[in-house]
Amino acid sequence: MQFVKYHAAGNDYLVYHDTTPFDCSTQAISLVCDRHRGLGSDGILVPLIAQGEMLSVRIFNTDGSEAEKSGNGLRILCRYLWDRGIVAHEPFELATKGGMVHCQVLDNGRRISIAMGKAVFPKTERHSVEIDGMQLHLNPVSMGNPHCVLFVDQATETLARRFGPIIEHLSLFPNRTNVQFVRVIDRRNLMVQIWERGVGFTQSSGTSSCAAAAVSRRLGLVDDQVTVHMPGGQITIELDDENNVLMQGPVCKVGLYSLDKECLAQLDEMF
The missing domain is CATH 3.10.310.10 (Diaminopimelate Epimerase; Chain A, domain 1)
Structure with missing residues (x-):
């Protein structure tokens, strides 16, 4: 299993970079994100890239829960898509569980601009x-x-x-x-x-x-x-x-990581 790691202002994510389906179980995500037993990160991004369809992403926290939206994670995903040649410098859209966002890659991938939508305030604001x-x-x-x-x-x-x-x-x-x-x-x-x-x-x-x-x-x-x-x-x-x-x-690329199957075999011992 391969992942590409990036950080956005010190907040690091692994982008799943493989053709086989990723095990999105809570235990597997927590293990891969573990900085001692796994590759280590603040979360995992699983891009959903289908020809002719809207670009979208699933965002997972280190405890295995799924997030609706992540600003740093989305900037990282934009950089990953740019690195793969899937997007260029022109604006494009991404679908998240928290709504659509409008994105643009700047400065040869080193900075990303994203229209994050509206801030929504509850009736009782304090x-x-x-x-x-x-x-x-x-x-x-x-x-x-x-x-x-x-x-x-x-x-x-x-x-x-x-x-x-x-x-x-x-x-x-x-x-x-x-x-x-x-x-x-x-x-x-x-x-x-x-x-x-x-x-x-x-x-x-x-x-x-x-x-x-x-x-x-x-x-x-x-x-x-x-x-x-x-x-x-x-x-x-x-x-x-x-x-x-x-x-x-900002976004910075860290490197390409390969997860050995022995790592995931730890799941049987841990859970």
């Missing part, structure tokens, strides 16, 4: 909860997948690891949620730490960047164009008055 004696103000928003934005004085990894897994599983979010801890630097810059649903603490996230910027703009904290700074790198977000979100960010 919730207050007390966790570990702290009063937290939650701002839910959907980018085709669920997000929860919190504004903090200092966005730290410690904070994300402490509260992220608790917020992810709150009853308020029946399908769990991605969590962003956001510090507003100024009207054009945000600092964000991320707890990703089904993954854990992560270096960066495309849809999390979109969510953080969309909520910040809706509250009047930032302008229409925002740079989101994360431990793994930066992503630029543009927003309009109808909550449409345009994301642009």
Whole structure:
């Protein structure tokens, strides 16, 4: 089994690069993503490429759950399609479980621009909860997948690891949620730490960047164009008055990986 590995601002994915059907079981995905027993990644992308049909993709988290949408994952898939000559520099569309996105490859594949669709806000846009004696103000928003934005004085990894897994599983979010801890630097810059649903603490996230910027703009904290700074790198977000979100960010190819059948044989020992 072959995979091509890329990272997008430190968020790495394996793209399935084989003709045989991929075992999309929770156990197999978790094993392949395992950084000690498998190839190691933040997730797996399984492109669905059929002649004359819409390009689409399935996106899997490290715990084997399937994500509706991933900004970094989609940028990586665009680069993979460009590397294979399936797309060129002209704009094209991709289908995800979270809706259609409009994509364009820039800078010879090193940057990708994606119109991610609308940020959708619930009727109740803010919730207050007390966790570990702290009063937290939650701002839910959907980018085709669920997000929860919190504004903090200092966005730290410690904070994300402490509260992220608790917020992810709150009853308020029946399908769990991605969590962003956001510090507003100024009207054009945000600092964000991320707890990703089904993954854990992560270096960066495309849809999390979109969510953080969309909520910040809706509250009047930032302008229409925002740079989101994360431990793994930066992503630029543009927003309009109808909550449409345009994301642009980097992609880097890591290499071609071959998974030995002995690796998957571990499944019988582990489960």
